[in-house]
Amino acid sequence: MGGESYKVWGAALVAATVALAIGIGINHVTHTEHLETNAYKVDVLEGAVQTTAAPAAAVIEPIGPLLASADIAAGEKGFKRCATCHTFDKGGANKVGPNLFGVVGGAKGSASGFAYSDALKTMAGSWSYDELNAFLTKPKDFLAGTKMTFAGIRSAQDRANIIAFMRQHADTPFPLPTQ
Ligand code: HEC
Incomplete structure (x- = not known):
């Protein structure tokens, strides 16, 4: 490989890294927003699941x-x-x-x-x-x-x-x- 192709590969690598970084950034933003809007619903759901499921799983009939x-x-x-x-x-x-x-x-x-x-x-x-x-x-x-x-x-x-x-x-x- 000549010096030129290293440069091309290098540029491609930089571009890919930047794209990845932007992608992660965008993901992070949308993910956080998503979490915020759903946080309340999730809490309610977890509470409901716990009250019904936990006792059934924990009980072991004594012998x-x-x-x-x-x-x-x-x-x-x-x-x-x-x-x-x-x-x-x-x-x-x-x-x-x-x-x-x-x-x-x-x-x-x-x-x-x-x-x-x-x-x-x-x-x-x-x-x-x-x-x-x-x-x-x-x-x-x-x-x-x-x-x-x-x-x-x-x-x-x-x-x-x-x-x-x-x-x-x-x-x-x-x-x-x-x-
Ligand atoms: C597929 C193989 C397998 C079957 C079937 C199996 N065991 Fe085990 N058992 C083991 C192994 C392996 C250990 C060691 C566990 C460890 O080191 O974590 C063990 C450990 C034990 C121990 C603890 C022994 C000690 O020295 O502290 C007891 C008690 C026991 N088994 C009872 C039973 C009984 C009763 C059954 C049937 C209802 C049974 N096992 C079915 C593989 C089996």
Whole structure:
């Protein structure tokens, strides 16, 4: 390329940059005006959406009352949905997910040799019934960044049955919650 074409390209580049700058400027002005005229409407809408949608999303039916009468045989069947990724027996292998022996009431993220997500690794303490209930309702809602790619279990009774089944697979089953 000769010196002339550099100049031509340079001029084109300057022109493009100026056009872009003007474009952004215009966009900015129209965007701001647009926002101003609509600000009130948007506020009203958001308020309306929040009052109707927020409670429905936040509510997780508690399983405390269901645990005492949970159906363990049904829980064993329900666990088949988990068994592609989890074993529950003592000393069982880690698969896609960690071995779950003793997980109910046990320390979070404690299956040896399993590479947990950072999200789970930084969680403290032991799995309570309430936390397991919330996690199994929608894993990603309870723990953003979890590696457990499982949609969740909608029915509280199903969750209670599965948790009651897992509870039995521990050296000392975790005491049931007092209601
Ligand atoms: C697609 C595979 C998959 C399925 C299906 C699955 N899980 Fe998981 N599960 C995982 C993975 C992966 C982790 C590790 C999560 C992390 O590190 O964030 C995990 C973690 C867990 C933990 C926490 C374990 C600990 O050591 O703290 C529990 C409890 C659990 N799963 C229960 C279940 C139950 C109950 C089901 C069935 C209803 C189920 N999972 C279905 C993959 C799965």
